[in-house]
Amino acid sequence: MKIVAIVLFVLMYVCLIALPKRRAVIALITAGIFLALGILPLRELPDAIDWNVLLMILGTLLLVDYFIDSKMPNFIADKLLDIAPNVMWVTILMSLFSGIISAFIDNVATLLMVAPVGLAVCKKLKINPVPMIISIAVSSNLQGAATLVGDTTSIMLASYAGMDFTDFFWMNGRPGIFFAVELGAIVTIPIMMILFRKDTEPVGSTDKTVMNDYVPSIMMVAHVVFLVIASFIPDKPEITNGVICMACGIIGMIWEFAKDKDSSRVVKVIKNLDYDTLLLLTGLFAVIAGITEAGVIDDLADVIASIGGTNLFLLFTIVVWGSMLISAFIDNIPYVATMLPVLQGVTLAMGVEPYLLYFGLLCGATLGGNITPVGASCNIAGVGMLRKEGYEVSFKDFARIGIPFTLAATLAAYIFLWVVWS
Numbered sequence: 001m002k003i004v005a006i007v008l009f010v011l012m013y014v015c016l017i018a019l020p021k022r023r024a025v026i027a028l029i030t031a032g033i034f035l036a037l038g039i040l041p042l043r044e045l046p047d048a049i050d051w052n053v054l055l056m057i058l059g060t061l062l063l064v065d066y067f068i069d070s071k072m073p074n075f076i077a078d079k080l081l082d083i084a085p086n087v088m089w090v091t092i093l094m095s096l097f098s099g100i101i102s103a104f105i106d107n108v109a110t111l112l113m114v115a116p117v118g119l120a121v122c123k124k125l126k127i128n129p130v131p132m133i134i135s136i137a138v139s140s141n142l143q144g145a146a147t148l149v150g151d152t153t154s155i156m157l158a159s160y161a162g163m164d165f166t167d168f169f170w171m172n173g174r175p176g177i178f179f180a181v182e183l184g185a186i187v188t189i190p191i192m193m194i195l196f197r198k199d200t201e202p203v204g205s206t207d208k209t210v211m212n213d214y215v216p217s218i219m220m221v222a223h224v225v226f227l228v229i230a231s232f233i234p235d236k237p238e239i240t241n242g243v244i245c246m247a248c249g250i251i252g253m254i255w256e257f258a259k260d261k262d263s264s265r266v267v268k269v270i271k272n273l274d275y276d277t278l279l280l281l282t283g284l285f286a287v288i289a290g291i292t293e294a295g296v297i298d299d300l301a302d303v304i305a306s307i308g309g310t311n312l313f314l315l316f317t318i319v320v321w322g323s324m325l326i327s328a329f330i331d332n333i334p335y336v337a338t339m340l341p342v343l344q345g346v347t348l349a350m351g352v353e354p355y356l357l358y359f360g361l362l363c364g365a366t367l368g369g370n371i372t373p374v375g376a377s378c379n380i381a382g383v384g385m386l387r388k389e390g391y392e393v394s395f396k397d398f399a400r401i402g403i404p405f406t407l408a409a410t411l412a413a414y415i416f417l418w419v420v421w422s
Contacts, residue, residue, distance in 0.1 A: 005039045005294040012287060013329060016374055017395045023374065024276045027283025031290070040290035048289030049282055050333075053108060053377050055242025057278060060112040062249030063223065065269045066216035066256055067113075073120035075211055080121060087125060087199035091132045092192050094118050095139040099185055103150045103178075104228050107140040107378040109245065113220055114140070115385050125203060130391050134401045135192065137382035138370040139185070142409050145366040146181040153336045157362050160340045161355070165232070177359045180416045184367070184409030191408045195401060215255055223248035277384030281377060288330060297335055300326055301342045310350055312422065319343065319357050320364040320414050324406065327368025328375045336365050356421040363413040370406040373398040 012030040016023050034040040040048060067073065084090040094114065102110040114136050122129035144151030148158045148165045157163065168176045226244045230236060237243075257266055291297065304322050309315065319339075326335060339361050347354040369376030373383045373393055379402075383393045 001037070001039060002294045002296060002299075004037065005034070005291050006296060008033060008039075009287065009291050009296075009329075013374075020392055020394055024279040024283065027280050027287060029283075031283045031286035034287060034290035040286060040293055044289065044293065045286060049285045050377075052239045052242040054278055054281060055239065056108055056245045057112065057281070057377075057381055058273065059242065059245030059247070059249035060109055060223070061273050062246075062269060063216060063219055063252050064112055064116055065272055066213075066252055067220055068116050068120075070213040070216040071211055072214075072217040072220075073116040074124070076117045077120040077124055080117075081124065081203045084203055086203055087127060087201050088193065088196040090121055090125075090203055091135055091196050091199065092189060094121065094132055095135040095188070095192065096185070098136045099139040099143040101224070102140040102143040103146040103181075107144045107151060107376070108381055109224070109227060109241075110140045111137055111378045111381050112385075113224070115382060119385070119389065125201075127199075128391070129389065130386055130393055130397060131196065131401060133382050133386055134379075134393070134398055135405075137376075137379050138402050138405045139188070140378050141370050141376050142185055142188070142367060142405075143181060145362050146178045151366060153332055153362055153365060156333070156336055157340070157358055160344075161358055171355070172353075174420050177362060177417075180359065180363060180413040180420075181409075183416050184363070184412045187408045187412040188405050191404050195404065215259075216252060219248050219252040219255075272388075274381075274384040274388060276387065277380055280374070280380055280384075284374065284380075291330070292338075297330065297338050300330075300335070301338045304339070305342050305346050312350065312352060312356070313418070315346065316356055316360050316418060316422070317414075320360040320410065320417075323361055323364030324368040324371075324410055327365045328371035332365040332369060332376075336361060339365075353421075356417060359417050359421065360414070363417070364410065367406050367410050367413075370402045371399065372402070375402075 008030055012026060015026045019026060031040070035042055035045065080090055080093060084093055094117065098110055098114040101114065115133055118132045118136050119129050122132055145154055147168050148154050148163065154168070158167070163171070169178045170176055223245055226248070227241055230240050230244060233240070253266060253269065257263065300322075304318050305315075307314075307318055323332075323335070323339070340358070343357040343361060344354050347357060369379065372395060373379050379398070383398070386393055
């Protein structure tokens with residue numbers, strides 16, 4: 001059954017690449033086959049789906065529609081255009097902006113909040129938004145590992161290793177993983193300067209935006225604040241962030257309806273929801289749970305540990321780069337959950353501290369999702385947003401930005417962690 005699961009998984013990815021407009025259907029069909037063959041038992045399907053992520057996307061999307069209509073993205077776009085000298089620097093500033101936010105709230109919520117601003121900038125400049133939205137997505141993914149509250153995998157590491165919020169900045173007398181991630185972010189700036197070197201058109205906006213509704217912006221800020229506060233609550237339910245986003249989205253809709261008394265506006269918002277992205281994620285969650293159930297991720301963890309042997313440098317290298325490659329195709333949450341006890345056991349046998357390998361695992365697994373458009377929920381949400389605007393993103397389009405970005409950031413973090421923590 002394990003071989004069948006691997007073959008189906010590979011076929012799914014081939015079809016996802018070949019048929020980008022049918023990604024949701026492909027993922028759902030594959031999930032259905034997994035269920036029919038018993039690779040994923042039907043009773044485990046509800047647990048396989050990450051309801052927290054789906055609710056976060058759904059709730060934030062409810063706010064995003066009103067947020068865009070309020071013209072706040074256009075207002076922020078005007079300010080960016082006043083600062084940036086050309087299109088290239090607009091893209092870089094947007095990427096850095098999303099990265100900073102993503103260090104403190106979930107990267108999916110960050111993408112859904114920042115991407116409308118990027119789209120507004122591109123519309124004002126009459127340029128293709130695909131490169132900018134991809135840059136925002138990959139930057140959001142990168143910064144998730146910077147702090148304890150930035151991503152689910154960071155929370156998992158902190159819980160397993162007994163780390164608190166400050167340990168990500170300074171631990172055992174040494175700089176923490178935060179600095180490895182930020183160094184990775186810094187080295188992506190010259191990478192983006194090379195990728196977008198031809199985008200030298202000067203920017204500016206003579207048609208200044210006039211705001212007409214501040215409530216959606218207030219709700220967007222409120223849901224960010226609540227997410228940050230919730231991240232410090234110990235032993236909270238896994239679905240907490242999703243409930244926060246849904247609550248803010250519903251409250252925002254109720255307020256707008258009470259203000260305008262326009263039920264057709266509510267219907268339009270619900271119709272405009274990105275159902276393709278939600279269905280694609282649902283299918284992928286089920287498929288990934290299936291290959292986890294089949295033991296594929298356990299086997300990958302054992303292979304990484306066995307190849308590294310007792311050579312710490314070799315093991316660290318394999319953990320970082322192997323995790324990066326694996327996480328391009330497999331959800332990093334079950335992978336990290338599997339690898340943490342494996343790495344603890346290996347380092348205990350070697351008589352060394354586990355933190356070098358823990359941090360290497362987190363960096364590699366977080367950044368690996370940037371290689372493909374379906375490698376992370378954030379990427380899927382960004383591609384879905386572009387599709388709604390009429391732009392299809394191929395694997396090649398995404399890889400053109402995602403691969404150099406990932407390689408540069410991973411290399412910087414890899415060198416930093418070895419020098420500081422070996």
